[in-house]
Amino acid sequence: MMMATWIVFRREIVQYFTSPIAYLIAAAVLLLTGVVFNQDLAMSIGTKPANPAIVPQVFSFTMVFFAPLLTMRLFAEEKREGTFELLMTAPAPESGIVFGKFFGAWSFYSVLLALSFVYQFILLSISSPDLGHTLSAYIGIWLYGGATLAVGMLFSALTENQVIAAFISMIALMLLWLGDQAGRLIANIDAARIVRGLSLQGRFNSSFAAGLIRAEDVAFFAGMITVVLYVTIRVIESYRWR
Amino acid sequence: MIEVQNLIKKYGDFTAVDRISFTAKKGEIVGLLGPNGAGKTTTMRILTGFMPPTAGTARIAGHDVTTDSLAARGAVGYLPERVPLYPDMTVEAYVSFWAQLRGVRRPKSQVEAVLKRVQLFDRRRTLIRNLSKGMRQRLGLAQALVHNPPVLILDEPTIGIDPQQVIEVREMVQEFGSAHTVLLSTHILSEAEQVCDRVLIINRGRIVAQGKPNQLRQQFESGEHLFVAMEGGDGDAAHVLQNIAAVAAVTPVEGGFQVRIKPKQDGRGAIFDAAVRAGWRLTEIRPISGALEDVFLELVERDKPPGAKPG
Numbered sequence: 170m171m172m173a174t175w176i177v178f179r180r181e182i183v184q185y186f187t188s189p190i191a192y193l194i195a196a197a198v199l200l201l202t203g204v205v206f207n208q209d210l211a212m213s214i215g216t217k218p219a220n221p222a223i224v225p226q227v228f229s230f231t232m233v234f235f236a237p238l239l240t241m242r243l244f245a246e247e248k249r250e251g252t253f254e255l256l257m258t259a260p261a262p263e264s265g266i267v268f269g270k271f272f273g274a275w276s277f278y279s280v281l282l283a284l285s286f287v288y289q290f291i292l293l294s295i296s297s298p299d300l301g302h303t304l305s306a307y308i309g310i311w312l313y314g315g316a317t318l319a320v321g322m323l324f325s326a327l328t329e330n331q332v333i334a335a336f337i338s339m340i341a342l343m344l345l346w347l348g349d350q351a352g353r354l355i356a357n358i359d360a361a362r363i364v365r366g367l368s369l370q371g372r373f374n375s376s377f378a379a380g381l382i383r384a385e386d387v388a389f390f391a392g393m394i395t396v397v398l399y400v401t402i403r404v405i406e407s408y409r410w411r
Numbered sequence: 412m413i414e415v416q417n418l419i420k421k422y423g424d425f426t427a428v429d430r431i432s433f434t435a436k437k438g439e440i441v442g443l444l445g446p447n448g449a450g451k452t453t454t455m456r457i458l459t460g461f462m463p464p465t466a467g468t469a470r471i472a473g474h475d476v477t478t479d480s481l482a483a484r485g486a487v488g489y490l491p492e493r494v495p496l497y498p499d500m501t502v503e504a505y506v507s508f509w510a511q512l513r514g515v516r517r518p519k520s521q522v523e524a525v526l527k528r529v530q531l532f533d534r535r536r537t538l539i540r541n542l543s544k545g546m547r548q549r550l551g552l553a554q555a556l557v558h559n560p561p562v563l564i565l566d567e568p569t570i571g572i573d574p575q576q577v578i579e580v581r582e583m584v585q586e587f588g589s590a591h592t593v594l595l596s597t598h599i600l601s602e603a604e605q606v607c608d609r610v611l612i613i614n615r616g617r618i619v620a621q622g623k624p625n626q627l628r629q630q631f632e633s634g635e636h637l638f639v640a641m642e643g644g645d646g647d648a649a650h651v652l653q654n655i656a657a658v659a660a661v662t663p664v665e666g667g668f669q670v671r672i673k674p675k676q677d678g679r680g681a682i683f684d685a686a687v688r689a690g691w692r693l694t695e696i697r698p699i700s701g702a703l704e705d706v707f708l709e710l711v712e713r714d715k716p717p718g719a720k721p722g
Contacts, residue, residue, distance in 0.1 A: 176511045180500075187499060251495035255554070258459040259512045260485035409462050 173265030174272065181243075181273025188242075191277060194235050198281055202227045206288045221298040222306035222378040224285045229310060229373050232317045233342040239277065240321030241335035243270045244405070248329035253408075263405045267322075271398060274318045282311060302380035309377020312390035313369065317342055319397040326404045345369045412437050412562055412592035413458065418467035420453050420616075427453040429616035430467070435609075437561070440588040442607035443596040450616040451596040452492060455564050458594070460484040472561045485514060488555035488591075492566040494547050498540035502531055505539060506553050513558040521557055529553045529583065545576035552583060556591075563587055565595040569602060581606050637678055640667030640695040641686060651689050657681040667695065 185191045205227045213219040220226075247253040256266055292298045324338035325331070344351075348368025355361040365371055366389075376386045413435040420428040428450045435441045443451045457464045458471060460480045469476045474483035497505055503522060510518035526532040529549040534542070542550065548568065555563055568584060569577045584606055587593055597603050603610045604624040612620040612627070620627060641648065652661045652668060657676035662669040672678030679696055686693045 172514075173512060176508065180508050183504070184497075184499065250497065251491055251493045252497060253495075254456075254461055254491050255489065255495045255509065256512075258461050258484055258487065258489050259509070260481045260514060261512055262481070411462075 170262050170265040170268075173259075173261035174269040177261075177266050177269025178273045178276075181270055182276060184242075185239075185273065185277040190238060190242075194238055195281055195284070198228070198231065198235065199284060201231060202285050202288065206291075210292075219292055219296055219298060221289070221292065221300075221303040222380070224288050225306040225310035226374065226378055228282070228285070229313055229370070229378070230346070232314055233346050233369075234339060236278075236314065236317035236342065237321045237324070237335040237338040240274050240318050240338070241325050241331040243274065243322050244326040245329050245331045245334045249331075257405075257408065264402050267326075267398060267402045267405060271319060271322055271394075271401075274322065275315050278314045278318060279311065282307065282314070299380065305380045305382050306378050308382060309373050309386070312387065312394075313373050313377075316390045316393040316397070317369070319394045319401070320345075323397050323401045323404065326401050342369070412439075412472055413441075413594060414468075414470040415454075415458070416468050418454065418457060418469055419465045420450075420457060420462075421465045426616055428457070428464070431613070431616070431618055432467075433611055433618065433621065435592050435594060437592055438589060439609060440584065440593040440595065440607045442603035442610045443594065443613055444598065444600065444603045444610050445596075445613035446598060449613045451613060452566055453616075454613075455489075455566050455594070455596060459487050459489045459564055485558075486561050488558065488560040488563045490551045490555045490563075490565045490568055492570065494551035496539050496547060496550065498538070500539055501536050502526065502539060502542070502550060503535040505550065506557050509554045510557040513560075515558050518557070521559070525553045525557045528556070545572045545579070548572050548576065548580060549583075552580070556587070561591060563591045563593045563595075565593065567596055567598070569597070569599070577602075635672045635678055636699045637670045637672060637682070638664070638667055638695060638697050638699045639670050639682060639693070641691040641693045643689075643691045648689075648691070651685060652682065655681045655685050669699065 202224045206224055209223045210219055244253070247256060257263075289298070289303055320341055321335075321338045324341065325334040328334050328337075345367060346369045348364050348366075349371045352361045352365030352368065352371075355364060372386045372389050376383050413433075415434070416432050418428055418431045419426065431450070431454060433441070443454065445451055453462075456462050458469055458476060460476050460483055463477050471483040472486040474486060476483045497508075500508070503526070506522045506525060507518045510521055515521055523532065526535055529552055531546060531549055531553060534546065539547070539550065552565075552568070555565070565584065569580050572580070581602065584593060584595060588608070595606070607624065610621065610624050610627060611618050639652065649661050649663055649668060652658055652670055655678075657672055657678045658670055658681070659673045660671040662671075670678065670682070682696060683693065
């Protein structure tokens with residue numbers, strides 16, 4: 170399985186760095202984060218310390234849209250091109266293929282995140298930000314990104330149409346993102362707690378982004394990745410029985 | 412190399428493969444012949460480990476495809492009907508990817524050898540999206556061959572490419588036959604006859620006949636079909652031909668007659684003699700339609716489900 174993971178992972182990485190959509194997303198991310206960073210910086214002058222988590226916060230909302238765009242290809246394209254049949258008849262377990270693709274996507278995302286370090290260097294050179302706060306926000310957004318990418322990949326495994334895969338996973342991520350607001354509208358306190366507990370926004374904005382690394386939030390994202398990958402493996406296996 | 416016993420595959424109520432059994436030895440080229448929807452692709456998908464059978468067993472190089480799937484899959488090279496390609500990869504990277512996924516540790520020399528074999532070596536840095544259809548087909552073969560599997564399973568390897576390339580692919584397949592066991596499906600009869608050592612005729616999920624191509628022909632021969640054209644025959648030619656003892660039926664066609672000869676009779680000699688007697692000048696006598704074609708059509712026709720409309 171390790172071998173298959175590594176081989177699939179390498180192919181995905183090359184694929185990301187040669188695909189136009191990945192570069193478009195990278196450009197969009199840098200543009201958005203750049204604008205917001207500048208704005209925050211301008212408003213902070215003479216009034217408050219600059220927010221070291223501002224860039225990860227931009228990532229947190231935009232990943233609702235960008236994670237599906239980055240992952241819609243992963244399985245849908247294989248099914249459309251027919252290579253899915255070859256993958257399924259290669260002597261490699263489904264789990265190896267799923268892990269390889271997931272780590273490929275997550276690594277590309279990590280590179281995107283790393284590009285945004287440039288803002289942190291700017292901050293460092295003009296002020297003295299709380300590096301612990303910065304680190305916590307980045308750890309949080311890294312895990313958060315992994316979870317959204319896993320969701321995107323799951324929907325790619327469910328269809329052979331990339332547009333449908335992206336669209337449905339955007340809706341799913343949007344609902345998870347809005348869990349906070351939805352929780353406020355629910356009268357039943359226990360139900361509201363559960364809905365808010367599942368909220369992507371709540372797990373990131375009120376903890377990692379505030380400089381807090383809480384075990385429960387780390388467990389939430391790690392657990393979400395694990396569960397969604399497990400379901401994806403099952404979905405891929407189920408194609409044998411159709 | 413390939414052992415199939417009582418293989419059954421059902422999709423709900425529909426039985427796609429119905430108790431198929433056969434074996435293929437090392438170095439043999441076996442053809443699965445049948446009309447579209449006969450169960451050829453389903454059989455191949457079971458053998459390649461893509462889907463499990465509903466019942467029955469299949470072994471590849473001694474490994475059961477259900478209980479020992481990974482080992483069985485490792486022993487197979489598979490070319491599906493629609494050649495599966497990554498358009499954004501180079502020829503070399505594509506073949507190398509599949510070699511590695513199938514356990515080849517240092518793929519470089521093997522990739523090079525297989526690309527030379529399918530005559531794509533000088534295209535190794537080309538993006539797959541820029542290849543012609545025939546090259547894609549050869550690349551598909553390269554992918555199936557690169558890990559040097561004992562068993563090759565090729566689903567309609569010559570579909571949709573031009574005649575020159577069909578000949579090339581057929582020659583390649585025949586070449587592979589010496590080192591690999593090849594199972595290939597086709598609905599083109601002359602291809603099966605030309606390439607395969609043994610032919611299994613499949614219809615509606617069952618094997619309706621099997622054997623060497625020439626054995627099948629002899630066994631089911633329904634008589635030769637000849638095209639006959641002459642000068643000086645005018646009005647009574649059809650009548651005269653019909654009265655020859657060896658002739659079973661005469662159909663007028665453009666420019667001459669289509670004559671069906673009774674089985675195991677010397678039709679040409681009889682027609683020639685009759686022409687001499689009637690004072691015609693024969694301009695043409697030639698066999699029409701391929702020998703296996705008739706066998707095939709007859710078997711498929713005979714096998715129609717009850718109540719099915721003819722045609």
